[in-house]
Amino acid sequence: MKLEFYYPRWGSENMDWNLFCQKVKLVGYDGIEAPVPEGPEEQKVMLNALKNNDLQLIGQYYQSFEKDFEEHKSNYVRQLYILASVQPVKINAQTGKDYFSFEQNAELFVIANTISKETGITICHETHRNKALFAAHITHGFLKKLPDLRITADFSHWCNVAESLLEDQEEALALACKNVEHVHSRVGHAQSAQVIDPRLQEFKNEVEAHLNWWDAILKEHQDNKKEVLTITTEFGPAPYMVHLPFTDMPIASQWDINVHMMHLLKGRYCK
Template identity: 30%
Template structure:
C-alpha cells in the first residue's frame, strides 16, 4: 500500500496564471506531492500546456467537477458552483463534465454531485445510478465528495445511500470536516448520541476512494489554526477517522491511497472585518 499526497490548487494564486505553472508544479513536486487536484476553470485555460507540465514534473491529476457549475457568470463575474436543483440538469451536467475530465486521463475524478434537497430519495438514487453507468463507460474512477449543498452533505442521508444495494459500487471522497459543520458536532462513537457513527464510518471506509484531510469543527468546516492547542481535540479526532479509513482501504487491497491535505482560502480561512486580512 502506498499513501500518495495530492496538492489542491484551490486558493493557489499561481494556478490562475499559465506562465507560473512550470515553477508551481516544480515546487509542488519538491514538497512531496504526487498529484494536483484542479477544477475545470484551471485546465480549460490551456489543457495541453497543463498536462505537458504535469508530465514534466511527474505529477498525476485529480479532476474536480461541480455538477451544474464549473464556469464564470458573465454578468456577475462570480464562479457558478451549483445553479440548479433539478435532477435532469445535474445528470446532463455530470455526464458532460465527467466526459471532459476523463479526456485528460486523471487518476480519478472527484465530483461535487447533485443537490442536498434530494436527501436519500429516488432523485438521489437515480442520479447516482446514472453516475455509475457513466463511470463504467469512461473507465476512470469517480468519487463523490461528502460536501455541503451536495448529495452527501449529511452523515445520515449518506449512510442510507451507501446502504442501498443499487449503489454498492459507488465510491466517495471522504471530507468529514463538512459533516462536523452541518451537524454542529464532533462525532464520537463512545457518546450515546453517536451510536450510529461507527457504522457510518465503516460504510464511508468501505466506499472510500479518496480522502480530503481538512479538520472541521462544530461551528465550521475548517479550524482556524490546526497547530493551535485549542484545536487539538478536533485534529486528533480527524486523524483517528482518517487512519480508520486508510486501514480499511489497505485491508481491502488498495495498492494506492490518494489523500489530500487541505486548508482553504477565505472564506474558509478566517479574516479580519473590513480589511479582509487573514
C-alpha cells in the first residue's frame, strides 16, 4: 500500500504559489492540502503551480461559520461544488457545528455524500473542534447511525476536547479508525490540539498515543486492500503554534515540524 504526503497551505498563505509548490516538492511531498479560491484567475494560478511542480491537491472546506442552519447549508453546498470543480484527489470538510442538532449535521453529511456520488470526488469529514465531529463520543454516535461516513482523522482535537489521551474511549477510537479516509498527523494533548514540538521528550507519551492510532488506521487500510492512504502533516501556525510574549516570535518552526512528521511516518511505514 502506498502512502501519499501532503503539506498544508495553512501558514503559507502569503507565499507565492510557485515558490510554495517548489519548496513542498523539493522535500518530498506528493501534494498540498488547501482551500480553492473562488475567482477563476486565482484558481488558475494555484492549479498551474501544482501542475508545474507535479503536485496533487486535497481540497479543504473550513468556512463553516454561519450560525443559521439554512444559510450554513447553502454555503456548504456552494463551497463543496467549488472544490469539486478542480478535481482534487479528495475533499476534506470541516462539516457542521457542535451546536447543530444531530439531525442537522446528519443532513449535511447526506448532502456531501450526494455531491460525492455526483462528482466522483470523495468527501471526508474532519474530527475538528467546533464542528459536527468535535468529540470521540459524538463521532461514535454518528458512525453507529451512518456507517458509510468517511472521516479525516485529526484526533488531536479530541484529546483537547476530552482533556485526555482518550484512554477511556477505546470503543469510539476503534470504530473511528475503521472509517478513516484521510489523516491529519498533528499531535495534540490534554490542553491543546497541538503540542509545542513533537520532537521534545516531554511529549513522548502524546506522540506514542497518536502513532498507535495511526498504526490502527494503516492496518485497517491494509486489511481492506486499499491502495493509498493520504496524510497531511498539519502542524499549524499561531494560534496553534505557541508564540513568545511581546516579541510574537513562534517558539518552533512549523515547516521543520511538518517535514519531521513526514520523515517520522515514512520511516515507520515505508520500509
